[in-house]
Amino acid sequence: MVSYPENQIIKDARALTEHFVPSRILHRDGQLTTLRDCLMPMTHKKKMRNAFLYGPPGSGKTCISRYVCEELTAHAPGVAYVYVNCWKYPSRFKILLSVLNSLGVVLSVHRKGTPTDELLDVLRKKAKERSIVVILDEMDKVEDPSVLYDVLETENVGLILISNEETALHNVDERVRSRFASAEFIEFYRYKTDEIVDIVRDRVDWGLVPSAIKREQIESIAEHANGDARIAIDTLHVAAELAENADAARITDAHITKALPRASVLSDTKKIEMLNMHQKILYEIISAAGEVEPSDLYREYERRVRAQKAEPMVERTLRKYIDRLLTSGMVEAKGEGRWRMYAKRSGG
Structure with missing residues (x-):
């Protein structure tokens, strides 16, 4: 029997994080079987069936997708999988770069100097070497949904999309919706207490x-x-x-x-931690104010950004950033039209 130092509580801190992939999955047999079936063709060097996993936060979507992909790559050495959190990497460029980095591709890139299409070309070359499963978590945070089509159109690449919302695909390009019409939609329910x-x-x-x-x-x-x-x-x-x-x-x-x-x-x-500078400023203003009108929010945002010697974003982009804060549950909107106010989420 292993002995531990007196008053030691934690044996392996990795197991106490959300990123830990356990050796077994509990209470998700149906979802597990369905996702395995989607990926099974890749063990025979055939194309997988794309999948869309949806359900409330903490319901096992990310854990199961990584678990099944770990299982797959252990049995099929010619397959690789990559995981991208679109909350952290929301742009087309950052998503593709993250995919390539996870595949071990080292690129000397500059955001303004490296064309996104160049990254796509590298991905296509990598996909000729081995089949790839791309997991895009929090896919509703993707700023340019055309990246979904990029991945779908790449030979030997399969796609697993994850979202809290069943309707997350409603606003994407018609080409993407068409391709996902034959995908497997897998629902995750909130766990029971037991x-x-x-x-x-x-x-x-x-x-x-x-x-x-x-x-x-x-x-x-x-x-x-x-x-x-x-x-x-x-x-x-x-x-x-x-x-x-x-x-x-x-x-x-x-x-x-x-x-x-x-x-x-x-x-x-x-x-x-995953917000960019502009989103953090918006969140800080709303949190400090308690409640704030849109016009006052924009005015204070511009003041703070200029104080940091940076250029403020246009109002359209700011609205997109505020929508992101709203859908994440970090802030809430009260009222409509001219009476609309933004506030930090109650209890948050």
């Missing part, structure tokens, strides 16, 4: 030393997660760190109570 309990217990087995947390405490974490596995895992991670930093022998109820609001803040912090 399912979250099982998921957290699995992460506990991987990430914490034995007896670090009680069953009732795991149940408490699950109840507060409201069906969101990511919130539950973040809560477990924060509670474990609090206990370890306090040199405690195990996680206490007090650690969990303190971790609950921090896990929610952690979720927002991750989103903020």
